[in-house]
Amino acid sequence: MATPPSASTFAALLRAEGVTVVEVGDWENHNRNSKGPWGPVHGVMIHHTVTRGTANTVQIVRDGYSSLPGPLCHGMIAKDGKVHLVGYGRANHAGLGDPDVLAAVINEVKPPTDDEATVDGNRHFYGFECENLGDGKDPWPTEQIDAIVRVIAALCRHHGWSARSALRHLDWQPGKVDPRGPGMQWDDVLASVSARLGAKPPTKPAPQPSKPTVDLSKLIAAAKTNPATSGTPVTYSGVKTVEAALVNAGYLSKSYSDGHYGKATVDAYARWQRHLGYTGSAADGIPGRASLERLGDKYGFTVVA
Template identity: 75%
Template sequence: MATPPSAATFAALLRAEGINVVEVGDWEHHNRNAKGPWGPVHGVMIHHTVTTGTANSVGIVRDGYADLPGPLCHGMIAKDGAVHLVGYGRANHAGLGDPDVLQAVIAEKAPPVDDQAAVDGNRHFYGFECENLGDGQDPWPQEQLLAIERVAAAICRHHGWSARSVIRHLDWQPGKVDPRGPGMDWAAMLALVAKRLGTKPPTATLPTPPQVPRISLSKLIAAARHDPAAHGTPVTYAGTRTVEIALINEGLLSLARLDGHYGSATKTAMSEWQERCGFHGRAPGQPADGIPGHDSLVRLGNKHGFIVVA
């Protein structure tokens, strides 16, 4: 548990670790503090952006979307290793996560497999988005990996934390997969952070969450059929975000509509995917309904790296 330093101190401690820091606009005062507290902080969380292009990625994580206002992190780590500071304070990066994972981070132990979303992570974690498509194929350059190592070590050094205070988004929230891709070896990353801090690498065995997301067809159908106009808040199912990312990568859904809810935009995108797969509506000329079906969802999963279960 710790109190975040001032914005100036934060930038200085990153630079002291050898990081190329790029300060974006009024980042020191850009935050979501009006929506809730930031702190006490307990750790550092690493994400990937699901975007390409440094300028584009910086703009998205700074400004956010209509349904998810920015900042979406404190810093965006580019492919070339530069760290673009876009906000300081509460940021929309972590969302609700597993309380057992938070307790493990506080105790500096290996996190258990996450299975529930109940604790406000935006309050308790520094967040860094890393420029990467998140499709499991986009590689992680050494310059970027070194920057992640340095960022994590700089913050841990300031607070007196160990490498176990650094976690992935997938450790925190059910259904998340970030960060992933060629070159992203998390055990090796923690060992490098520990070495930089002058401590031994973590030795506790980490029960690794499945790298291949498992999407429940029945839960996804329930989310798709829920009518928020009649029943209020949309049904939340963590796997929806994974499906949305696949539809985004197919060019069927706008990145701005990535919100984890199976709304009308997601339904339209799924309908277009079903049409691509040769499935149509019940009446002649009628489009597919966009309610997930087994065969079309399996095809989407086979192409974008997730497994469909009952």
């Protein structure tokens, strides 16, 4: 747990670690502090952007979208290793995450499987988006990986943290897959951070994320009893996992990813069904096994029951 330094000190810490820093506009005062607190901070979270092109990516992470205003991170780590600072303070990057994962980061131990989304991550983490298509094929250049290591090391050194204070978005939030792709080996990143900090690499490797499970029958019950259809709404935690996948697929706005299988989720799932070639009543937004398994295979969850 720590208090974030001033913006000028933050930039100086990165430069002292050998990071090439690009300051974008009035980044020191660009934040979402009016929407909630920032701090105490507990760690550094790494993401990928699902974008192409440095200039385009910088603009997106600085300004955000109509449904998710910027900044979307504190710094964007480009393919060439330059770190573009776009905001400082509360940023829309982490969202709600698992309290057990937060406890693991605070205690500097390997995080457990993320299966709950109840803790405000935007408050508690530095966030760095990394320029990458996020398709599992776009490579991570050596310069970019080196910059990630140096960014993490700079903040861990300042706060007296170990490499275990760094985590991936996929460690934090159910259904997330970032960062991934050729050249992104998280165990190697942690080992390199430890080496820069003058410590031994973590003896326990970071776990491969276990896939969350979605119970098909419970999901269907939640979908069929939303107020847009009939009956008393059924709540089920797996709805959040499916909604996170639909957000990643581009069919659902993150603002509607609330664990309630309402009209927005029905419409988003129907779009996914139509994407798979279903029509008519087979694309009504109520999950079927085949379409749900396809979604889970692509966005990281397993269908049961």
